[in-house]
Amino acid sequence: xxxxxxxxxxxxxxxxxxxxxxxxxxxxxxxxxxxxxxxxxxxxxxxxxxxxxxxxxxxxxxxxxxxxxxxxxxxxxxxxxxxxxxxxxxxxxxxxxxxxxxxxxxxxxxxxxxxxxxxxxxxxxxxxxxxxxxxxxxxxxxxxxxxxxxxxxxxxxxxxxxxxxxxxxxxxxxxxxxxxxxxxxxxxxxxxxxxxxxxxxxxxxxxxxxxxxxxxxxxxxxxxxxxxxxxxxxxxxxxxxxxxxxxxxxxxxxxxxxxxxxxxxxxxxxxxxxxxxxxxxxxxxxxxxxxxxxxxxxxxxxxxxxxxxxxxxxxxxxxxxxxxxxxxxxxxxxxxxxxxxxxxxxxxxxxxxxxxxxxxxxxxxxxxxxxxxxxxxxxxxxxxxxxxxxxxxxxxxxxxxxxxxxxxxxxxxxxxxxxxxxxxxxxxxxxxxxxxxxxxxxxxxxxxxxxxxxxxxxxxxxxxxxxxxxxxxxxxxxxxxxxxxxxxxxxxxxxxxxxxxxxxxxxxxxxxxxxxxxxxxxxxxxxxxxxxxxxxxxxxxxxxxxxxxxxxxxxxxxxxxxxxxxxxxx
Numbered sequence: 001x002x003x004x005x006x007x008x009x010x011x012x013x014x015x016x017x018x019x020x021x022x023x024x025x026x027x028x029x030x031x032x033x034x035x036x037x038x039x040x041x042x043x044x045x046x047x048x049x050x051x052x053x054x055x056x057x058x059x060x061x062x063x064x065x066x067x068x069x070x071x072x073x074x075x076x077x078x079x080x081x082x083x084x085x086x087x088x089x090x091x092x093x094x095x096x097x098x099x100x101x102x103x104x105x106x107x108x109x110x111x112x113x114x115x116x117x118x119x120x121x122x123x124x125x126x127x128x129x130x131x132x133x134x135x136x137x138x139x140x141x142x143x144x145x146x147x148x149x150x151x152x153x154x155x156x157x158x159x160x161x162x163x164x165x166x167x168x169x170x171x172x173x174x175x176x177x178x179x180x181x182x183x184x185x186x187x188x189x190x191x192x193x194x195x196x197x198x199x200x201x202x203x204x205x206x207x208x209x210x211x212x213x214x215x216x217x218x219x220x221x222x223x224x225x226x227x228x229x230x231x232x233x234x235x236x237x238x239x240x241x242x243x244x245x246x247x248x249x250x251x252x253x254x255x256x257x258x259x260x261x262x263x264x265x266x267x268x269x270x271x272x273x274x275x276x277x278x279x280x281x282x283x284x285x286x287x288x289x290x291x292x293x294x295x296x297x298x299x300x301x302x303x304x305x306x307x308x309x310x311x312x313x314x315x316x317x318x319x320x321x322x323x324x325x326x327x328x329x330x331x332x333x334x335x336x337x338x339x340x341x342x343x344x345x346x347x348x349x350x351x352x353x354x355x356x357x358x359x360x361x362x363x364x365x366x367x368x369x370x371x372x373x374x375x376x377x378x379x380x381x382x383x384x385x386x387x388x389x390x391x392x393x394x395x396x397x398x399x400x401x402x403x404x405x406x407x408x409x410x411x412x413x414x415x416x417x418x419x420x421x422x423x424x425x426x427x428x429x430x431x432x433x434x435x436x437x438x439x440x441x442x443x444x445x446x447x448x449x450x451x452x453x454x455x456x457x458x459x460x461x462x463x464x465x466x467x468x469x470x471x472x473x474x475x476x477x478x479x480x481x482x483x484x485x486x487x488x489x490x491x492x493x494x495x496x497x498x499x500x501x502x503x504x505x506x507x508x509x510x511x512x513x514x515x516x517x518x519x520x521x522x523x524x525x526x527x528x529x530x531x532x533x534x535x536x537x538x539x540x541x542x543x544x545x546x547x548x549x550x551x552x553x554x555x556x557x558x559x560x561x562x563x564x565x566x567x568x569x570x
Contacts, residue, residue, distance in 0.1 A: 007045075011035075012084055015043055015091070031094060034079075041079060044090045074124035075153045076144065097147045100214070101140035106389055108221040108249040111256060115286040118215055120151040122279035125211060128153075129204040129275055136202065138210035139191040140217060189233050190223050194266045197234050205268040208278060212263025212271075219256065220248040224264060226383030228367050229529060232374075238266070243380060247404045255285050341435065341462050343380035343405040344426070346370045348391040350412040361447070362413050363388075363496070364489030365422075368451040369409065376459060380405070384496075400429035407435060409458070418444050424454060426461070436461040445482040484520050487513035491526050500537040506530040521557035524550045 007017045007030065015032040021042060022029050032043045071077075077093040100117070103109075109117075121143060128135060135142075137155060144152040193209035195202060216224040224242035227233040236242075245252040245260060259281045265271035272278045346369050349362040367384055374381040382403060393399050400408040411424035425437035436458060442450050491509035494502045510527035513520055531547035 012043075012087075012089070013082055015041070017043065032091075034091070040094050042092050042094045044092060045087060072124055072127040074120045074151050075127065093152075095144050095146055095152060097145050099141050100143040100145055100151070100218070103145045104140060104218060104221060106221050109218045111219075111251065111253055111289065112286070114215065114218045114256065115282050115289070116149075117145070117151045117218065119279055119282045119286065121153065121211060121214070122275050122282060124151070124153040125204075125207055125275035126279060129207070134202060134204050135207050135210075136196070137188055137191075138207050138214060139188045140214055141188075143214065189230055190225055192237060193268070194238055195268060197237050203268075204275070205271055205273065208263055208272045208275060209265075209268070211275075211278065212260055215260045215263065216242060216245065219245050219252055219260065222248065222386050226385050228371055228384045230532070232371070232383075250404075253285065253289060255288070259285065341407045341426075342378060343382075344373070344407040344409055345382045345387050345400060345403050345405045346373065346409045347393065347396060347399070347411075348388055349410075349422075349424075352412045353415045355415070358413070358415050360490045360493035361415065361420075361486075363493055365411075365413065365447065365451060367492065368448075369454060372451055372455045373409075373458070376455070388496075396427050397429055397432045400427070405429060415444075420444060420447060420450075422450065426458060444486075447482070448485055481517050481520075484513040484517040484523065487516070488520070488523050488526060491523070491530065495526065495530050495533070498533070500534070503530050503534040503537065507534065519557055521554045524554035524557065528554060 006020075008019060010017050012032075014036045015034055018031045018033060018040075020028065020030050028045045030043045030045070032041055033039075034041050076095065079091040079093070081088070081090050083089075125135070125138075135153070138153075142153065142155040144154055146152060191210045191213045193202075193206040196206050196209075213224055220243075225233055225236040225240075227236055242264065245257045246254070259272075259278070262281075263272045263278060272281075346366055348366045351358050351362045366387075370381055370384055370387070373379060374383075382405065386403070390399055396408040396410050400406075406429055408427045408429060409424065410427065411422060413423075414421045420440075420442055422440045422442070423437075424440075426435040427433070428435050438457065440450055440453070487509045491506045491513065494505040494509060496502075507527060507530045510523050510530060513523035514527065517523070528547045528550035531543045531550065534543045535547070
C-alpha cells in the first residue's frame with residue numbers, strides 16, 4: 001500500500017486518518033482512530049521532503065525511542081513507531097489544548113500559573129534526566145498545555161543519552177547515540193545554553209538553562225535573549241545579562257526572579273544543578289506565596305512606642321516638605337540639562353508614502369537603529385522581536401510604560417522619487433515630553449549613513465558615549481550602491497517573515513544585491529543566514545553548503561561580521 005501525500009480519509013496500518021492537526025519543522029500530525037484499541041491518537045509523519053534524509057529520519061526515530069522510554073504524566077506518551085511503504089510515523093497520545101508559546105501570547109503569566117506549570121515541567125525533566133536522557137531543545141513550542149491546564153513535554157528529536165545512572169535503561173537499548181560531532185550546534189537558538197552555543201559536550205544542566213529561558217518568558221512575556229540576527233542572539237547568550245524580571249513584570253515575586261536568575265547562570269557549575277532542585281525551589285515558593293510567607297519581611301510584629309510614632313510623624317512631614325521642594329525644582333528646571341535615559345524602545349517607523357511597498361524601507365531603518373543603539377554602552381534597547389509586535393501603535397507613552405523603558409523613539413518616512421523625508425522624535429515615557437526631535441531630508445543613497453547620523457544626534461543630546469566602531473567610517477560590510485542596499489533591506493524584510501516562501505525570496509534578494517556589488521559583505525552574510533534558516537524547511541544538504549560558502553566569503557570581506565560567524569558555525 002502506498003501512503004498518499006494527504007492521507008485524510010485513508011487507513012494506514014490499523015489507523016483511520018481523520019484530520020490534519022498541524023505541521024512543524026519535523027513532522028505532520030494527524031488525528032487518527034486506532035482500530036485495534038478503539039481510541040483516538042495522534043500520528044506524526046515525517047514530511048516527504050525529509051523521508052529520504054538519513055539524518056532527519058534518525059532524528060525522527062530518536063524522538064520515538066527517547067519518549068517511549070519515559071512514563072510520566074507530564075511527558076507526551078508514545079505508543080509505537082511504524083513504517084508503511086517507506087513512510088515512517090509515530091503513534092502518540094492525542095492532546096487537546098495549545099503550545100506554551102500560544103498560551104503565553106507575548107504577555108506575562110500570573111505568578112501562580114508560572115509556578116504550577118514550571119513545577120510540572122521541572123518534574124518531567126527530572127524524569128528524563130533520571131533515565132540519562134537530555135532533551136536539548138526545551139522551548140515554549142515543545143511544551144503543550146492541555147485543556148485541563150497540565151503541561152506536557154514534547155519532541156525528543158534532539159535527545160541523547162548523556163550518562164547511565166543507576167536504574168536507568170541501558171544506553172544500547174535506547175540507542176540514542178549522538179549524530180553529531182563535538183562542535184556542532186543543535187537546538188533552537190534563543191533557548192540554547194552557553195555551552196550549547198559553543199558546541200561543547202553537554203550534560204543535563206543545558207536543559208536547565210533552556211528551562212530558565214522558558215520560565216523567564218512565562219514571567220516577562222518575552223524571551224531573555226533576543227536580537228535581529230543569529231549572531232546578536234548568540235552574543236546576548238554568551239555575554240549579556242537579561243533585563244531584570246522586576247523591570248519587565250513589576251509583580252514578579254523576588255524569589256521567583258532569584259530562581260530564574262540561578263537557572264540562567266552562564267557558568268554551569270554555579271547554575272541550578274538538577275531539575276529536582278529547580279522543582280523543589282518552585283514548589284517551596286508556591287507554598288510560601290500561598291501562605292504569605294514569601295512577602296513577609298519579619299514573622300514577628302513590632303509594637304511601636306509613643307516616641308517612635310512621634311519620630312515617624314516628624315520624618316513623614318519632613319519627607320512631604322522635601323518632595324514638595326523637589327517637585328518645584330523639577331518643574332522649574334524642566335527641560336534644562338541632560339535627560340537621564342538608560343533604556344529605550346525604537347518603535348517601527350511609520351510609512352507615510354502611501355505605498356505599501358515602502359514598508360521594507362521603514363522596517364530596515366528601524367532595525368538598523370535598534371542594532372546601532374544597542375551598541376551604545378549603558379543603554380538598554382529592546383529587540384526587534386519585542387517592538388515589532390506593536391507595529392502600528394499610536395500611543396508611545398503608554399506602550400513605553402508597559403515595556404518598562406525610559407524613552408521611546410518614534411518616526412515616520414515619506415519617499416519622493418530618489419529622496420526621503422524622515423521625522424524622528426525621542427519621547428520621555430514618564431511625562432510624554434519630547435527629549436529630542438528633528439527632521440532629515442536625504443537622498444536614498446544616503447539612507448545607510450542617515451542611521452549613523454540619528455544615533456550620533458541622540459547620543460549627543462543624551463551625552464552618551466559611543467563605541468569607537470560607531471564613530472569610524474563604515475567598512476566594506478556596508479553597501480556603496482543604493483540599489484544593492486535596497487535589495488539587502490528587502491532580503492531582511494522577507495527573512496523576518498520566517499516562512500519557507502520568505503526565505504526563498506530573501507535568498508533571491510541577497511543574491512541580486514551580490515550580483516550588483518560582489519564585495520558587499522553584509523549581503524553575503526544575509527545570504528548565509530537565509531540559507532541556514534531554509535534548512536528548517538528544505539533538506540539541509542541542499543542549502544547548507546551554500547550557507548557555508550556565503551559565510552566564508554562574507555568573512556573574507558569583513559571578518560568582524562557576527563552573522564557570518566554564526567552561520568558558519570551553525
